[in-house]
Amino acid sequence: MEPEQTSEELVRGQAEIWQHMFSYADSMVLKCAVELRIADIIHSHDGAPITLSQIASCIDSPSPDIPYLTRIMRLLVRKNIFTVHHPSDGGESLYGLTHISKWLLHGSDISLAPMILLQNHPLMMAPLHCLCKCVKEGGIAFEKTHGRQLWDFASQNPEFNNMFNDGMACAARIVSRAIMTGYKDGFGCIGSLVDVGGGTGTMVAEIVKSHPHIKATNFDLPHVIATAPLIDGVCHVGGDMFQDIPNADAVFMKTIMHDWSDEDCVKILRNCRKAIPEKNGKVIIVDFVLQPDGNGKFDDVGFTFDLMMMVNTSGGEERTELRWKKLLEEGAPVYDGVSHIAGDMFHQIPNADALLLKWILHDWSDEDCIKILRNCRKAIPAKSGKVAIVEIVLHPDGNGTFDEIGLVFDSVMMAHTSRGKERTQLQWKKLLEEGGFPRYKIISMPALLSIIEAYSE
Ligand SMILES: C[S@@+](CC[C@H](N)C(=O)[O-])C[C@H]1O[C@@H](n2cnc3c(N)ncnc32)[C@H](O)[C@@H]1O
Numbered sequence: 518m519e520p521e522q523t524s525e526e527l528v529r530g531q532a533e534i535w536q537h538m539f540s541y542a543d544s545m546v547l548k549c550a551v552e553l554r555i556a557d558i559i560h561s562h563d564g565a566p567i568t569l570s571q572i573a574s575c576i577d578s579p580s581p582d583i584p585y586l587t588r589i590m591r592l593l594v595r596k597n598i599f600t601v602h603h604p605s606d607g608g609e610s611l612y613g614l615t616h617i618s619k620w621l622l623h624g625s626d627i628s629l630a631p632m633i634l635l636q637n638h639p640l641m642m643a644p645l646h647c648l649c650k651c652v653k654e655g656g657i658a659f660e661k662t663h664g665r666q667l668w669d670f671a672s673q674n675p676e677f678n679n680m681f682n683d684g685m686a687c688a689a690r691i692v693s694r695a696i697m698t699g700y701k702d703g704f705g706c707i708g709s710l711v712d713v714g715g716g717t718g719t720m721v722a723e724i725v726k727s728h729p730h731i732k733a734t735n736f737d738l739p740h741v742i743a744t745a746p747l748i749d750g751v752c753h754v755g756g757d758m759f760q761d762i763p764n765a766d767a768v769f770m771k772t773i774m775h776d777w778s779d780e781d782c783v784k785i786l787r788n789c790r791k792a793i794p795e796k797n798g799k800v801i802i803v804d805f806v807l808q809p810d811g812n813g814k815f816d817d818v819g820f821t822f823d824l825m826m827m828v829n830t831s832g833g834e835e836r837t838e839l840r841w842k843k844l845l846e847e848g849a850p851v852y853d854g855v856s857h858i859a860g861d862m863f864h865q866i867p868n869a870d871a872l873l874l875k876w877i878l879h880d881w882s883d884e885d886c887i888k889i890l891r892n893c894r895k896a897i898p899a900k901s902g903k904v905a906i907v908e909i910v911l912h913p914d915g916n917g918t919f920d921e922i923g924l925v926f927d928s929v930m931m932a933h934t935s936r937g938k939e940r941t942q943l944q945w946k947k948l949l950e951e952g953g954f955p956r957y958k959i960i961s962m963p964a965l966l967s968i969i970e971a972y973s974e
């Protein structure tokens with residue numbers, strides 16, 4: 518039998534239920550603060566605390582209701598969104614900003630105001646009334662409520678479209694600061710980049726501001742691109758990522774995959790694969806990684822986002838790291854008779870009679886190549902196993918068609934990798950011997966690359 522609850526626990530439970538029951542009122546009072554621009558009013562007085570009459574005098578109304586405003590401010594103070602100071606001389610109370618209200622400022626680089634207006638708009642809140650219906654009948658709450666899916670609805674409603682894009686843009690501006698600090702090296706060797714589902718281009722604008730060498734494309738549905746501002750160094754392209762994605766060295770996708778089911782994500786990922794170069798192409802995904810047992814600052818809101826994805830999209834969800842791994846593996850193209858295996862060649866290479874390494878070893882130092890080759894050696898049969906290495910064989914003094922370009926590749930390897938290089942025949946010989954391959958044969962072709970067949974005995 519369950520131990521009886523103490524009356525203290527029971528009362529605490531009751532209080533929590535009242536809190537949950539009215540948490541929508543907290544959202545509404547926050548939205549009201551944004552609509553009345555209360556944080557902006559205080560901020561415009563040099564950020565110093567001001568009286569309620571000063572706040573009221575700046576509200577866009579001929580006769581604001583002071584008792585109403587007082588009670589709204591009292592709740593906002595209680596929620597730590599503003600501070601209040603009651604002067605000991607009995608003078609008027611003074612209201613100030615906190616670290617929370619700074620996120621409510623309009624037009625600031627770190628503002629969540631447009632997102633608050635979007636998420637608390639009746640059009641976005643109405644589908645939440647359908648949760649129970651969706652459990653019983655299935656379906657998408659947004660579609661049940663508004664008669665069409667979110668992106669289609671936005672394409673038909675310019676006001677909603679603008680509000681949605683503004684909401685996304687403010688979050689993109691915030692995230693871009695974190696990305697430009699935490700991922701600044703990630704953009705270094707990218708010549709061109711396409712932001713897929715990039716909205717009106719806020720994120721890509723920040724990327725080119727910090728990395729002006731990048732040729733950037735902002736790609737989104739035509740009704741979104743139609744409202745995008747001109748941005749220096751950014752080309753806007755309208756289209757459908759399920760059809761085709763513009764080519765670039767890298768695809769960037771922020772909060773796109775969480776809008777879609779696994780099946781749809783795999784379709785998008787396959788189009789990403791087609792859009793980037795086979796070698797050195799990359800896809801940068803900025804999205805939630807759900808931490809079911811986490812207690813980090815954003816772990817709880819990850820679950821709320823998951824619910825919002827369920828309500829507003831056709832199969833979107835937030836995913837754990839394991840789910841991401843599975844999805845990304847499935848995003849690789851499928852060829853008959855080929856299985857994809859994720860792993861680390863420095864750790865272990867799957868067993869086979871023969872291995873093919875095209876343009877792998879030139880990315881690595883001699884030391885690393887020897888580690889890879891030793892793992893190759895373990896993966897093939899001790900007798901009659903072979904490794905086909907497709908690489909440049911340098912002829913520093915040669916005057917063949919590809920000899921000069923070989924040297925250019927060598928300097929590219931030097932610039933882009935950690936001590937990778939192109940190698941002469943003698944260097945290959947030495948490397949193969951140290952890697953456990955006593956015998957090899959070089960097959961030259963009328964091409965930049967040669968085949969170096971290395972044998973296990
Ligand atoms: C959640 S928003 C993210 C916007 C932006 N990446 C950001 O984080 O600020 C999803 C974006 O995907 C776009 N989108 C939806 N379906 C699309 C499609 N089939 N092709 C291209 N973009 C699409 C939407 O128009 C929207 O701008």
